[in-house]
Amino acid sequence: MKYYHVTTLENWEKIRRFGLIPRIGNKTQLYRYLSEGRIYFFNSIEEAEDGLVNWIVDRYPEAEDSEEPFFSILEVKIPNDVEIFEDPELPLSAVYVIEKIPPFNIRFLMSD
Numbered sequence: 869m870k871y872y873h874v875t876t877l878e879n880w881e882k883i884r885r886f887g888l889i890p891r892i893g894n895k896t897q898l899y900r901y902l903s904e905g906r907i908y909f910f911n912s913i914e915e916a917e918d919g920l921v922n923w924i925v926d927r928y929p930e931a932e933d934s935e936e937p938f939f940s941i942l943e944v945k946i947p948n949d950v951e952i953f954e955d956p957e958l959p960l961s962a963v964y965v966i967e968k969i970p971p972f973n974i975r976f977l978m979s980d
Contacts, residue, residue, distance in 0.1 A: 870943050870944065870945055871909035871911065871943075871944045871946055871963065872910045872911075872912065872916035872942065872944065872977070873908070873909050873910075873916075873942045874910070874916050874919060874920050874924055874940070875939070876928070876939060876940070877939060877940045880940045883942065883971065886971065887970045887971040888907045888969040888974065889907075890904065890905030890907050891906075891907075892904075892905050904966050905966065906964040906966055907964060908962050908963070908964045909944060909962065909963050909964065910961070911963065913941065915961060916941050917941070920939055920941070924939070925939070938979075940977075941977045941978050942975065944974050944975075945973045945974075946965060947973060950965050951966075951967075952964075
């Protein structure tokens with residue numbers, strides 16, 4: 869199944885070389901409560917776009933001033949042996965994993 873990950877365009881350069889690596893990010897309100905790194909995904913491209921427009925962009929005030937594209941949406945095939953967890957604390961139907969996703973499972977889909 870395909871999932872969708874929103875990140876900055878700047879991060880895409882690292883992701884395409886090294887893959888997605890679970891981290892406890894400083895842009896999430898939950899980071900103080902997490903004990904393990906996570907990678908979050910949306911179940912559909914529509915939810916990824918909705919999440920980007922309605923709350924992710926609010927965590928990046930520098931995006932407003934940017935004249936260049938700032939965000940990217942990635943299409944990700946999560947390997948069958950990677951466990952997927954639901955996160956009821958987040959809006960929409962976000963899921964997460966706690967294992968690395970290799971670069972060959974990730975495709976750049978679009979930028980804002």
